[in-house]
Amino acid sequence: MEYLPILVLVFSFIGLLLIGVPVAWSIAISSLLTMMVSISALPALTTVSQRIGTGLDSFALLAIPFFILSGQLMNKGGIAHRLIDFAKTLVGSLPGGLALINVISAMLMGAIAGSAMASASAMGSILGPEMEKEGYSKEFGAAVNVTSSTIGLVIPPSNVLIVYSLASGGVSIAALFLAGYIPGILTGLFLMIVAALWAKKKNYKRGKRSSLKEIISTFIKAFPSLMLLVVVIGGIVAGIFTATEASAIAVLYTLVLGFWYKEIKTQDLPQILLDSCGTTAIVMLLIGASMSMSWVMSFENIPQDISTTLLALSDNPIVILLIINLLLLFVGIFMDMTPAVLIFTPIFLPIITKLGMDPVQFGIIMILNLCIGLCTPPVGSVLFVGVGIANTTIEKVVKPLLPMFLAMIVSLLLITYLPELTLWLPRVFGLL
Numbered sequence: 001m002e003y004l005p006i007l008v009l010v011f012s013f014i015g016l017l018l019i020g021v022p023v024a025w026s027i028a029i030s031s032l033l034t035m036m037v038s039i040s041a042l043p044a045l046t047t048v049s050q051r052i053g054t055g056l057d058s059f060a061l062l063a064i065p066f067f068i069l070s071g072q073l074m075n076k077g078g079i080a081h082r083l084i085d086f087a088k089t090l091v092g093s094l095p096g097g098l099a100l101i102n103v104i105s106a107m108l109m110g111a112i113a114g115s116a117m118a119s120a121s122a123m124g125s126i127l128g129p130e131m132e133k134e135g136y137s138k139e140f141g142a143a144v145n146v147t148s149s150t151i152g153l154v155i156p157p158s159n160v161l162i163v164y165s166l167a168s169g170g171v172s173i174a175a176l177f178l179a180g181y182i183p184g185i186l187t188g189l190f191l192m193i194v195a196a197l198w199a200k201k202k203n204y205k206r207g208k209r210s211s212l213k214e215i216i217s218t219f220i221k222a223f224p225s226l227m228l229l230v231v232v233i234g235g236i237v238a239g240i241f242t243a244t245e246a247s248a249i250a251v252l253y254t255l256v257l258g259f260w261y262k263e264i265k266t267q268d269l270p271q272i273l274l275d276s277c278g279t280t281a282i283v284m285l286l287i288g289a290s291m292s293m294s295w296v297m298s299f300e301n302i303p304q305d306i307s308t309t310l311l312a313l314s315d316n317p318i319v320i321l322l323i324i325n326l327l328l329l330f331v332g333i334f335m336d337m338t339p340a341v342l343i344f345t346p347i348f349l350p351i352i353t354k355l356g357m358d359p360v361q362f363g364i365i366m367i368l369n370l371c372i373g374l375c376t377p378p379v380g381s382v383l384f385v386g387v388g389i390a391n392t393t394i395e396k397v398v399k400p401l402l403p404m405f406l407a408m409i410v411s412l413l414l415i416t417y418l419p420e421l422t423l424w425l426p427r428v429f430g431l432l
Contacts, residue, residue: 005300009034009293017334024282027289027339028052031296038300048292055291056284059244060166060173064159064283066247069276070254074109076272077258079225080122083108086222089210091192096199097206098131099144100192106148107155107188108226116374116382120149124389134205138390143400144195146386147408148188150371153337154364155184157232157250160337162243163287164363167294167345171359173243174236175431179360179422183368183415190407198403224260228253237429283338290342303347310351317355321416324348328366332373336381340370360432361415361422368412372405 012033016026028048035044074080084105091100102123109119124145131141153160156177165173231253232246241249258264264272297303314320328348331340345366352362374382377394387394415421426432 005034005037006302006305008037009297009300009302023336023339024285024289027286027293027343031289031293034300035296048296051292051295052288055288055295058166060162061284061287063162063244063247064287065276065280066244066251067157067159067162068279068283069273070247070250072272072276072279073251073254073258073264074225075122076264076268077254078261078263079254079257080105080109080126082218082222082225082261084123084126086218089215089218093206093209094196095206096196096204098127098134098136099140099195099199099204102127102131102141102144103148103151103188103192103195106145107151107184109152116149116153116371117385119152120145120382120385121389123149124386128390136199136204137202137400138392139396140198140202140400142386142390142392142397143404144191145390146375146380146383146397146401147404148191149382149386150374151184151188151191153371153374154180154187154367156180157229157243157246158367159283160341160367160370161363163338163341164345164366167342168349168359168363171363172426172431174429175360175426176363177233177236177243178425178429178431179364180367181425182421183364183411186414186421187368187408187411190411191404194403194407198400224257228257237431286336286338287342290339293339293343294346297343298346303350306347307351307354311354317357318417320351320355321357324351325365325369325412325416328369329372332370333376333380335373337367337370337374340373341366358419358423358432360426361419364422365412365416368408368415372408372412375401375405 009030013026013030016029017023021029031051032044032048035048039047084101087101087104087108088097091097091104094100105127106119106123109122124142128138128141128145132138152158158177158180161176161180162173165171165176228250232250235241235249236243236246255264310320310323313323328340328344331344335343348366349359349362353359374380377383383394383397387397390397423432
């Protein structure tokens with residue numbers, strides 16, 4: 001086993017991050033330095049540059065800017081208010097009603113918008129002040145908001161599932177989308193149980209019970225927003241259009257919906273497009289740099305070396321999967337989701353394939369692992385958004401966050417060791 005390329009890659013990447021170099025540039029520079037272990041500087045620079053370019057040459061990646069734009073349109077289009085009103089009628093009267101509303105609304109908003117940041121921002125801004133008014137601590141509200149906002153990355157449509165499909169060499173996007181539903185809903189239920197128990201312990205106030213008329217009324221108002229999931233996922237699964245075409249349809253649908261709700265005006269569109277372009281540029285630079293690192297690792301046989309080492313530790317699949325989960329949880333603490341998926345999928349995929357696990361199941365396991373990382377410092381972007389909106393500090397949010405983390409980890413272990421939770425729906429629809 002050749003250790004030098006691994007040492008150069010790991011230490012240069014960590015060193016660059018520690019001195020404040022942006023993640024995308026840290027990935028690209030450490031890839032270049034690793035390449036220079038085997039070949040001279042000019043060919044190494046040319047190869048890495050070429051790989052950044054060719055890494056973006058994929059039809060499937062066209063879906064990402066469209067889903068980002070549809071997410072921006074949803075965030076500005078009044079969808080969050082209608083989803084929250086609907087969630088209130090369903091669970092508002094239960095213990096910790098407002099916390100449960102936050103979880104359900106974040107699941108719906110995250111699934112529709114496909115963005116944990118958008119969900120955390122919308123839910124925190126709307127529900128945060130209301131929870132405080134009802135006597136909930138702002139730290140508990142922030143903890144619920146932060147963890148529940150990430151579930152939308154597991155429930156489709158999700159950009160990061162498209163990225164995993166690319167990194168894994170073409171795992172079916174439709175199968176991944178369907179595979180995310182049960183794990184996402186299961187994780188949300190566990191978070192709701194923890195939130196209800198915490199609220200009962202702290203004796204937080206319950207809301208009033210909604211009448212059937214109120215439930216039907218709020219459902220009708222939220223129905224057009226919820227139909228987006230049916231249109232996008234239904235169209236992909238039925239083979240009417242591809243994931244990329246579905247993303248364009250999502251943009252058209254949300255644009256019409258925003259104007260119909262009268263929340264978006266023509267003069268808002270330039271800023272929405274500009275924000276979407278900025279987010280897309282960041283994501284695409286990360287993808288290009290990560291694809292170059294993935295290729296360099298393959299060139300240096302790093303995935304094969306790690307695979308051999310891991311499989312030499314034990315021949316027990318339970319132990320190997322537990323080690324992979326721990327490694328991914330650790331990676332999620334220090335690395336953003338998109339580069340982590342692109343870099344570590346080629347490393348772990350050969351291992352789980354040898355263990356007999358379906359790549360679709362592993363994709364959901366990986367995403368849920370990295371979702372937990374989004375809620376942890378020092379790189380937890382959703383944590384920073386949630387804490388900032390709640391106007392509190394990370395130190396104060398840690399205590400209510402810990403039981404939420406435990407709920408997510410229990411869900412992760414169930415999904416890891418019970419394959420049917422992930423694979424049942426894709427099998428029902430004949431995608432596996």
